[in-house]
Amino acid sequence: MLSRTAENLFWLARYTERADSMARLIAMGSRMAMLPSAQPEDDWRSVALASGAQFEGEVPSDVAGIVDNLILSTENPSSIAYCLARARENGRAVRTALTMDLWEALNDGWRYLGGVPRARGVQELPAILDWVRRYTARVFGAIETTLLRGPGYHFLHVGARIERADMTLRLLDVKYYVLLPETEVVGGGHDHSQWISVLYATSARRAFHWSYSGDYSPWKIADFLILNRLFPRSVAYCYTEISEHLDELGRLYGQRHRCHSTASEMVAILEDMEMGEIFQDGLHTFIEDAIARTNRLSGQIQSAYHF
Amino acid sequence: MFNEMSRDDGSIRAAYAQVAKWIEETGIERLKGRREEAETIFRTIGITFAVYGEGGDPERLIPFDLVPRVFDATEWTRLERGINQRARALNAFIHDIYHRGEIIRAGKVPGELVWRNSAFCPEMIGVDPPGRVYSHIVGIDIVRTGEGGFQVLEDNCRTPSGVSYMLENREIMMRMFPELFRGNRVAPVDDYPGLLRKTLEELAPPACNRDPVAVVLTPGPYNSAYYEHSFLADQMGLELVEPQDLLVEDGRCWMRTTRGLRHVDVIYRRIDDDFIDPLTFRADSMLGVPGLMSAYRSGGVTLCSAPGAGIADDKAIYVYVPEMIRFYLGENPILENVPTWQCAKADECKYVLENLADLVVKEVHGSGGYGMLIGPKATEKEREAYAERIKADPADFIAQPTLDLSACPTIAEDGVEPRHVDFRPFCLVGKQMRLVPGGLTRVALRRGSLVVNSSQGGGVKDTWVLTE
Numbered sequence: 063m064l065s066r067t068a069e070n071l072f073w074l075a076r077y078t079e080r081a082d083s084m085a086r087l088i089a090m091g092s093r094m095a096m097l098p099s100a101q102p103e104d105d106w107r108s109v110a111l112a113s114g115a116q117f118e119g120e121v122p123s124d125v126a127g128i129v130d131n132l133i134l135s136t137e138n139p140s141s142i143a144y145c146l147a148r149a150r151e152n153g154r155a156v157r158t159a160l161t162m163d164l165w166e167a168l169n170d171g172w173r174y175l176g177g178v179p180r181a182r183g184v185q186e187l188p189a190i191l192d193w194v195r196r197y198t199a200r201v202f203g204a205i206e207t208t209l210l211r212g213p214g215y216h217f218l219h220v221g222a223r224i225e226r227a228d229m230t231l232r233l234l235d236v237k238y239y240v241l242l243p244e245t246e247v248v249g250g251g252h253d254h255s256q257w258i259s260v261l262y263a264t265s266a267r268r269a270f271h272w273s274y275s276g277d278y279s280p281w282k283i284a285d286f287l288i289l290n291r292l293f294p295r296s297v298a299y300c301y302t303e304i305s306e307h308l309d310e311l312g313r314l315y316g317q318r319h320r321c322h323s324t325a326s327e328m329v330a331i332l333e334d335m336e337m338g339e340i341f342q343d344g345l346h347t348f349i350e351d352a353i354a355r356t357n358r359l360s361g362q363i364q365s366a367y368h369f
Numbered sequence: 370m371f372n373e374m375s376r377d378d379g380s381i382r383a384a385y386a387q388v389a390k391w392i393e394e395t396g397i398e399r400l401k402g403r404r405e406e407a408e409t410i411f412r413t414i415g416i417t418f419a420v421y422g423e424g425g426d427p428e429r430l431i432p433f434d435l436v437p438r439v440f441d442a443t444e445w446t447r448l449e450r451g452i453n454q455r456a457r458a459l460n461a462f463i464h465d466i467y468h469r470g471e472i473i474r475a476g477k478v479p480g481e482l483v484w485r486n487s488a489f490c491p492e493m494i495g496v497d498p499p500g501r502v503y504s505h506i507v508g509i510d511i512v513r514t515g516e517g518g519f520q521v522l523e524d525n526c527r528t529p530s531g532v533s534y535m536l537e538n539r540e541i542m543m544r545m546f547p548e549l550f551r552g553n554r555v556a557p558v559d560d561y562p563g564l565l566r567k568t569l570e571e572l573a574p575p576a577c578n579r580d581p582v583a584v585v586l587t588p589g590p591y592n593s594a595y596y597e598h599s600f601l602a603d604q605m606g607l608e609l610v611e612p613q614d615l616l617v618e619d620g621r622c623w624m625r626t627t628r629g630l631r632h633v634d635v636i637y638r639r640i641d642d643d644f645i646d647p648l649t650f651r652a653d654s655m656l657g658v659p660g661l662m663s664a665y666r667s668g669g670v671t672l673c674s675a676p677g678a679g680i681a682d683d684k685a686i687y688v689y690v691p692e693m694i695r696f697y698l699g700e701n702p703i704l705e706n707v708p709t710w711q712c713a714k715a716d717e718c719k720y721v722l723e724n725l726a727d728l729v730v731k732e733v734h735g736s737g738g739y740g741m742l743i744g745p746k747a748t749e750k751e752r753e754a755y756a757e758r759i760k761a762d763p764a765d766f767i768a769q770p771t772l773d774l775s776a777c778p779t780i781a782e783d784g785v786e787p788r789h790v791d792f793r794p795f796c797l798v799g800k801q802m803r804l805v806p807g808g809l810t811r812v813a814l815r816r817g818s819l820v821v822n823s824s825q826g827g828g829v830k831d832t833w834v835l836t837e
Binding site: 063158 | 413595602608609624627628629
């Protein structure tokens with residue numbers, strides 16, 4: 063496989079996953095802004111900061127600003143429209159590596175967001191976010207149901223999981239440093255509802271209930287999002303998948319690289335770790351370290367396969 | 370005007386019997402509805418051509434007309450012989466002018482027309498490409514002006530495009546109208562990609578000592594024909610590479626893969642001569658593979674088509690193709706040229722300037738329907754301006770009579786109406802000649818228009834060759 067093809071597939075998946083995560087994050091903001099305790103300006107500003115996006119001028123603090131910058135903008139690299147256009151562009155550059163189903167999923171309706179005016183974006187926000195999730199689900203569905211399990215399949219998965227692990231980590235981090243106003247006590251009422259919001263942003267509220275029977279302690283939520291091996295957006299789950307797909311690539315090519323050991327080390331760390339330890343050393347320190355590791359891993363993968 | 374489907378007395382030609390019946394039975398309203406359906410399919414599959422930098426939709430559809438254009442077996446047999454003959458002569462000509470130039474010594478083609486031509490590539494002098502093939506895919510644009518009157522309008526020896534439409538138009542017609550194909554004996558065209566791959570692989574360079582690896586080289590997704598590049602690579606099962614994926618080392622060409630470097634033996638390049646190799650051609654080019662030309666010259670890799678092949682499809686050289694056929698093959702041309710006046714010759718130039726209102730004037734190096742003057746359609750002012758251009762540089766222009774192109778029934782707003790068409794078959798030249806029974810029919814969708822180029826409001830049709 064051409065190195066450029068591997069690179070395009072890797073980014074195709076990352077951008078698609080990023081659009082999907084962004085849709086979930088905005089859905090969370092929309093829900094927070096509807097709560098009786100809502101302080102809409104703070105809530106939307108939190109979403110803007112949690113997105114990790116850069117903004118020209120002020121950080122948006124209302125729904126119109128979010129729709130403009132994080133959904134419809136064709137210039138902001140964090141916006142959904144931007145991510146979907148990049149995902150399709152990456153796919154178009156490697157059409158011979160895609161199945162018809164996958165290409166059609168990427169191509170069908172990719173212009174949709176371009177035709178949505180801002181006012182309609184605000185008014186029909188939930189419908190638009192649903193559309194984004196349907197679009198990305200169709201792309202990932204086409205990968206699962208039609209693609210050969212060759213190198214391309216594994217590059218797609220590695221890209222998607224790295225992006226997702228990164229997003230979950232950043233959400234958790236933001237929860238601590240952005241979502242929580244300084245005057246608020248950890249464990250207070252507002253704190254509580256924000257932890258729940260984090261569950262919403264990862265579409266995990268019900269899954270959390272099934273696993274932890276309704277006890278919303280920050281401890282358990284963090285445990286769920288970092289160490290739980292059954293939850294598909296947890297860091298541990300993502301890393302297990304990254305490591306497995308890298309192993310498959312290693313087997314197909316008969317060669318292992320630095321990235322293989324970096325990924326399996328992280329899997330081992332997450333396996334041995336208890337939430338108590340993480341909180342003891344500080345959640346933020348742990349997250350910072352994990353984000354740095356994920357970046358390093360991404361770089362190692364690119365150099366291992368000559369991107 | 371020659372109507373492809375019906376004679377002057379209104380009777381239907383045999384080849385079109387079933388098509389005429391189908392049009393009648395389906396009715397114009399349903400046909401229009403199905404046309405929209407076809408467009409949706411094209412859009413979903415992404416069969417578009419890219420137009421960047423003009424504003425508007427960057428990825429456009431070429432309008433597809435549902436009514437097929439039909440050749441019967443007798444017509445096709447003659448076309449096939451004529452096309453093969455022409456493709457052989459064109460390749461012989463290119464070989465000759467980069468070697469001894471016999472045709473020039475014999476006084477049949479003026480030397481300055483070749484040597485001073487911008488399409489002439491001095492780097493190719495003395496190079497012997499595998500099989501002596503320079504133009505591996507020859508696209509010959511053919512028009513019809515009467516019952517038996519087929520004429521060649523233009524040759525395309527570099528990288529003619531449009532073959533993906535031949536294949537996709539057929540796929541879509543078969544998907545949408547299976548009943549139309551039943552009992553109609555339409556010859557299939559779908560082995561084209563297989564034949565193209567065979568053609569590429571049998572011309573592997575001398576340095577290749579195992580199963581040859583062929584690739585398709587594209588400038589990238591922003592090229593207008595990118596869809597076709599990816600489509601052909603996919604259909605042939607070959608890698609679609611961009612220049613930055615290739616490099617030259619030890620006189621061989623390699624591609625960068627996830628497992629390191631891999632050999633490349635044959636490159637079907639869809640990229641202009643100028644951008645092949647910045648060391649040989651344009652040093653300012655960001656495209657291109659440094660050293661590729663030297664690897665090619667030393668037999669380390671085959672380029673399809675060969676650099677400098679464009680000398681044979683130059684409009685100034687076109688006039689001499691019938692002469693080439695007689696000179697190299699000792700045969701009489703089966704397909705005629707369109708009568709052409711060369712403005713480079715003083716007496717012919719005078720005639721052209723005096724008769725501008727009746728002629729079509731083209732730039733010698735132009736393509737795509739740009740920069741031409743259609744005398745009868747132009748205003749007095751436009752003609753005067755164009756005349757000044759001709760006088761300034763006569764050698765840059767040729768003129769032809771306004772052809773009465775044949776017309777084929779086409780779906781229009783108010784019903785099925787005749788529209789002018791031309792035809793481009795794709796002849797493959799390897800160790801043998803291969804021609805699939807079909808090609809690309811282009812149609813001028815505006816009433817009365819003679820311009821079929823997709824950049825100027827033209828569309829495409831499926832092309833049928835009926836078997837006996």
